[in-house]
Amino acid sequence: MKLHLLDRGNLNNRSFTTKVNDYPYFLKIWHYHPELELVVILKNEGTCFVGDNIEKFESGDIVLLGKNLPHMWLNEDDFFKAGVNQSAIAIHFKEDYLGTTFFETPEMEHILALFKKARFGLKFLEVPKKTIKEIKSMLKLEGYEKTISFLNILNKLARSKQTKSLTNEGFINSFKTTQNQTQDKVLTYIFKNFNRVITLTEVAELAHMNPTAFSRYFKRTNRKTFSRYLAEVRIGYACKLLLENKHNISSICYKSGFNNISNFNRQFKLIMNCSPSTYSNKHTNNH
Template sequence: MKLHLLDRSNLSNSSFTTKVNEYPYFLKIWHYHPELELVVVLKSEGTCFVGDSVEKFGIGDIVLIGKDLPHMWLNDEGYFQQSSKETAKAIAIHFKQDYLGPKFFETPEMIHILELFERARFGIKFLNINKNLITDIQNMLELKGFEKTMAFLNILNSLTKHKDTKRLSSPGFVNSFQTSKSDTQDIVHAYIFKNFNQDITLNKAAEIAHMNPSAFSRYFKRINQKTFSRYVTEIRIGYACKLLLENKYNISAICYDSGFKNISNFNRQFKLIMNCTPSEYVDKHKKE
């Protein structure tokens, strides 16, 4: 799975693009683009990868993804079955940070929206969103010109006021990706995200990067501020958290589905990263 740069150049005589995507399942493409992206999930469930985060997504979720931040929407396995009648549907709005001019959002009246764009560098998930906001976004799709632009500004303004949010990707990932800009980093991250729940090794990653293992190990730690094994473990635990919250599988099955080879190591690594056991994690979220 290669990291793709998607060209979303706007050819519709508009400063930003709006589209309703509806497919049997979302396309499994690990990609990034220079535009920010506001996504509203209208149908389907699955896993959202944003930078180095692994999140469950479902109906009503709203996510703002910053420019050049790699991401992928992966539906649950049932959507890929030939007999499946499920559909995946989402609104996607793409826009450049300066879509209304290079200085527009630097004015005192708009600086709070510029701060939202800065936070979006890591990806933002908006929690417990009022359904009226989703309705406003859907209604905006029917507008044109000035009315559409003003409606979108109102939506961005509403998002800046929403306090219940979650930062997605880690600063380490974002900083390494944006400062590196190398094919090596792209290839390695793509390999990790495709194979994290399989038998993934530093030697194989080094081979893909065309480096010897010791040199690759030093390179990876310098760029990502953590070892290769720690990085992979964090991705696996993130995916395990998503499966635990779905409550579809027992802990033993989740251990192996996340790429761990035995339950004791899974429990040990989970507690090291999440400061609780898998069972405690489930109980905590049930109470919340």
């Protein structure tokens, strides 16, 4: 599961971009970009991978993703309801899209606080249908009216009390590549090689540390051990394969980097609170 940097830059000389994705399937790429992304699921169900978090998404969900936060949307309907298009609104914008100091003013500081929370990935719970209608209506506007409409939407989201953070501080810190090149090198190595045997010693050598020092460093930075982090990456990929329903569990075990079924089942249950077969059957039965 290679991590991709996608270009979400604005090609139309506008401060933010809006798009309705209406395809048979969503973009199934583990990726990140410097823009924040507001996602509104209009018609779909599936699993979202945000940082180190894996959970279900469904129609009506609204999620705000911070800049450079790795994510992937894996919809289920393209596997179980062939021919039915999936639909979602995606809005991309820079944190300073209205100027470098606009959101630092006292009147806008609550929206700036929203942007800061979004670096963890923020899911809005119990969103009024009226808010979704306003977002859909905004897509038809242009220029000043569209800008004011989007600002009003951000204002409402910023004042929402029902929210849920999707990933943790340690994971976010690990992707601050400009501040921690060692951490970036280590995580890139893990994502490129997680489906084979990776030892603590070889990764420690990559960071120019002895295994003991690296183990302490990794746990302090990511708030979890190296082995736990690696297991979560592997299980996240295993969930993706299970939902695709193209491989049996034994094959998925080895494709995800585990060397025996018993350890795979044990780690899967520890992280996902159910067995691989239960996870697969649950999502299959939902359709």
